[in-house]
Amino acid sequence: MDTISSATVQVLTALSVHSGLILASDAARVGLQHELRREFDRHTVVRLRRGVYVLAAEWDALGADERYLRRIRAHAAVAEEPAVYSHLSAAALWGLPIVGAWPTEIHVTVTNAAGGRARHGVVRHTQEHDLDPIVHEGLRVTSVAATAVTLARVLRFGQAVAVMDKAIHEPRGGQALTTRAELERALAQLGRVHGRTAARRVLEFASPLSGSAGESISRAGLFMLGFLLPELQVPHWDRDGLIGFTDFFWRSVGKAGEFDGLGKYLRDEFTGGRSTADIVIAEKIREDRLRALGLGVFRWDWPVAKSLPALGDLLARNGIPRAR
Secondary structure, three states, rough: OHHHHHHHHHHHOOOHHOEEEEEEHHHHHOOOOOHHHHHOOOOEEEEEOOOEEHHHHHHHOOOOOHHHHHHHHHHHHHHHOOEEEEEEHHHHOOOOOOOOOOOOOOOEEEEEHOOOOEEEEEEEEEOOHHHHHHHEOOEEEOOOOHHHHHHHOOHHHHOOOOOOOHOOOOOOOOOOOOHHHHHHHHHHHHHOOOOOHHHHHHHHHHOOOOHHHHHHHHHHHHHHEEEOOHHHHHEEEEEOOOEEEEEEHHHHHHHEEEEEHHHHHHHHHHHHOHHHHHHHHHHHHHHHHHHOOOOEEEOOOOOOOOHHHHHHHHHEEEEEEEEE
């Protein structure tokens, strides 16, 4: 490692309290501002915003979610005053799913008196009532309920359903991020604003049983296409015991539908340390047991879930009836 790179490591070590961010002000305080500038010119550090950097190698290793979270942290590190993060930025901080790419801008909410405008990669939203933020992981952020309701006003129906489903999802052995009652209160607090009716429709459609954003998008799609709504996360048993829970179950026609996202094969929370091959084999055995019960099983992935024509064709080919 050469002298310049060693200096950068020293800066990063000194700034460990900033979640891996390198602040130019701190570099200057320890006399390493010129080394930091040289590293930027050499592309070994990436500038997230004015005065905030991160090592390029570390940045390259981050996924899309982590990169956006790092941008929010970068904003907080140099903001002139503490911000209240909202909209898509609050969604990222709470772990609410966004179907599509994260924005490049940071979203904050201020009172009407402060005024709303966009500058330097920050979108400022205004609202009339008190912000009443929550401190989450050291940052001021709109509550889960307020965030979900706000996004339900502006996102497309399927995207909004994915957010709302996640907000009230009750993981087995865990606790939901918020409750339907809290969502109702957040909705009532909005008053008469644009998008309130859309948010109401999303809240009425939302279910705590949806297991993933892909399942939520799929359920919203089949509803918009006019197909019979399925039961969610239904357990199935045979003589050997519990086979598992199906994502979608149409009892009247004996059909089970399964959404297959890449997370099932790649994310630790789903793989449980198993290899992809082991997961595929286990899924095959599980599906064979379901078919032995006389059920028809069909699957789809993200390209189908996000395409209404493709999803409609799949449902029709598998005999899913239209809603009355």
